[in-house]
Amino acid sequence: MSISPVDLDLAWDIHPQVSVRPEPFGALLYHFGTRKLSFLKDLTLLAIVRALAESTSAREACVAAGVADSDVERYRQALDTLVRSSMLVERTP
Amino acid sequence: MTLLEAPPKQTPSPGRLVDMFEHGLDSPICLTWELTYACNLSCVHCLSSSGRRDPRELTTEECKGVIDELQRMQVFYVNIGGGEPTVRSDFWELVDYATAHQVGVKFSTNGVKITPEVAQRLASSDYVDVQISLDGATADVNDVVRGPGSYDTAIRAMTNLSDAGFTGFKISVVCTRQNIPQLDEFKAIADRFGAQLRLTRLRPSGRGADVWDELHPTSEQQRELYDWLVANGENVLTGDSFFHLSAYGSALPGLNLCGAGRVVCLIDPIGDVYACPFAIHEEFLAGNVRSEGGFQEVWRHSELFTRLRQPQSGGACTSCQFFDSCKGGCMAAKFFTGLPLDGPDPECVRGFGETALAQRAQDQAVPKPDGDHSHRTTRAERPRTRVAIPVSISLRRPDRPPVSACAEDPLAGFSPTQSDAGHGTGCAC
Numbered sequence: 360m361s362i363s364p365v366d367l368d369l370a371w372d373i374h375p376q377v378s379v380r381p382e383p384f385g386a387l388l389y390h391f392g393t394r395k396l397s398f399l400k401d402l403t404l405l406a407i408v409r410a411l412a413e414s415t416s417a418r419e420a421c422v423a424a425g426v427a428d429s430d431v432e433r434y435r436q437a438l439d440t441l442v443r444s445s446m447l448v449e450r451t452p
Numbered sequence: 453m454t455l456l457e458a459p460p461k462q463t464p465s466p467g468r469l470v471d472m473f474e475h476g477l478d479s480p481i482c483l484t485w486e487l488t489y490a491c492n493l494s495c496v497h498c499l500s501s502s503g504r505r506d507p508r509e510l511t512t513e514e515c516k517g518v519i520d521e522l523q524r525m526q527v528f529y530v531n532i533g534g535g536e537p538t539v540r541s542d543f544w545e546l547v548d549y550a551t552a553h554q555v556g557v558k559f560s561t562n563g564v565k566i567t568p569e570v571a572q573r574l575a576s577s578d579y580v581d582v583q584i585s586l587d588g589a590t591a592d593v594n595d596v597v598r599g600p601g602s603y604d605t606a607i608r609a610m611t612n613l614s615d616a617g618f619t620g621f622k623i624s625v626v627c628t629r630q631n632i633p634q635l636d637e638f639k640a641i642a643d644r645f646g647a648q649l650r651l652t653r654l655r656p657s658g659r660g661a662d663v664w665d666e667l668h669p670t671s672e673q674q675r676e677l678y679d680w681l682v683a684n685g686e687n688v689l690t691g692d693s694f695f696h697l698s699a700y701g702s703a704l705p706g707l708n709l710c711g712a713g714r715v716v717c718l719i720d721p722i723g724d725v726y727a728c729p730f731a732i733h734e735e736f737l738a739g740n741v742r743s744e745g746g747f748q749e750v751w752r753h754s755e756l757f758t759r760l761r762q763p764q765s766g767g768a769c770t771s772c773q774f775f776d777s778c779k780g781g782c783m784a785a786k787f788f789t790g791l792p793l794d795g796p797d798p799e800c801v802r803g804f805g806e807t808a809l810a811q812r813a814q815d816q817a818v819p820k821p822d823g824d825h826s827h828r829t830t831r832a833e834r835p836r837t838r839v840a841i842p843v844s845i846s847l848r849r850p851d852r853p854p855v856s857a858c859a860e861d862p863l864a865g866f867s868p869t870q871s872d873a874g875h876g877t878g879c880a881c
Binding site: 380387391392396 | 479554
């Protein structure tokens with residue numbers, strides 16, 4: 360699937376049809392529209408995803424979750440995966 | 453992070469995602485809920501021996517209580533079946549109640565109540581999915597198994613759904629000796645209605661035990677089915693029920709593992725909770741939703757589920773070169789054919805199952821399901837004999853979660869990725 364990478368300077372939200380279930384390892388995400396399941400495999404990623412709603416950009420959410428600059432690219436890739444499976448959507452004004 | 457990159461290890465290391473699944477989740481990902489044993493049909497292979505309503509059936513209010521609990525536990529969705537669930541007069545009320553409480557619904561039906569009006573209403577909800585049962589691509593093959601007129605009923609329901617604009621509903625086929633030659637025809641029917649084909653395994657559970665010998669695919673047909681599934685890939689759902697066929701070659705799409713009591717389970721019409729949707733038998737009974745603590749207590753603390761979440765032995769199969777992909781096959785299929793749970797599947801593609809079946813003692817009784825709800829007019833009561841067989845499930849591949857199972861699992865189709873956000877490739881249920 361070809362989709363442009365997540366732009367960290369844009370605002371993103373959890374898709375309104377997605378349910379987030381915290382688990383000891385991170386979280387399970389279920390999309391009621393696509394009926395697909397995703398994992399967040401660590402708690403930092405969950406913190407980022409949770410912070411998206413109050414952040415004006417994905418980068419801001421990473422900062423809020425305490426992600427070091429050197430780790431941002433790795434988490435951007437994880438967010439990419441979530442965008443590709445429609446778990447996250449770009450915020451439209 | 454990248455927990456699934458870890459190489460396979462015999463000893464699970466703490467912190468890996470796969471271990472979280474093996475040890476069971478705090479809540480199931482999804483579960484099967486047989487709402488009623490009442491059914492207008494008397495399919496010869498019915499897993500739950502359905503027909504007559506059980507007078508102890510959960511009331512509307514009790515069902516809503518279960519839904520409340522599933523919402524609190526964040527169970528994403530339930531696979532509702534029966535019996536024929538739509539014959540419950542409160543069925544639509546319960547579907548609406550579930551979806552209003554963030555519990556998605558997929559229900560299995562023979563189509564009897566899917567009128568044009570109902571189809572319209574279903575098409576308008578994102579939270580409800582429908583699965584129509586069809587066991588023959590032609591009426592002659594279907595109706596022998598499902599009863600006279602059942603083919604026409606199913607086709608009428610599909611027409612109504614399709615006309616209402618409901619695309620992507622499922623057509624669910626139990627693969628038998630009689631219908632495996634029709635695989636391409638089934639696919640054509642699904643394509644015609646904009647539906648998705650779902651093929652599952654005939655299990656010797658419920659009344660299926662009575663007809664398994666005549667209906668289960670021959671070994672040549674198993675090979676044919678395997679090749680067909682490989683050719684059709686992820687366009688065809690399987691509920692991950694054919695992982696015992698992986699020994700023919702590459703693993704089929706899906707996780708190919710048993711998640712009984714770990715990520716899936718079954719609630720029956722009277723509230724009994726079983727580890728596996730295909731094993732309604734006291735050996736697999738963990739508790740009842742009516743007991744103190746409800747479903748959550750059963751799921752989290754029952755003795756049986758706790759035991760199923762312990763490391764399991766692969767037994768006689770462990771030395772097989774295909775054990776890694778087959779894992780000894782299906783627990784329910786072994787149990788109801790009287791085979792040891794740590795031995796080969798009765799349909800083992802290497803033929804060990806047939807050997808094991810032939811070696812069963814002549815006088816050995818095969819376990820029977822605990823409840824026979826068959827219509828008395830069509831079925832005689834069956835003798836109730838029992839064999840004690842210890843419950844265990846086979847050794848899982850250490851690098852993969854024991855998810856899915858034969859059950860209804862959105863993880864079927866999921867393959868571990870290298871990223872921090874794993875994702876399923878789709879609901880392969």
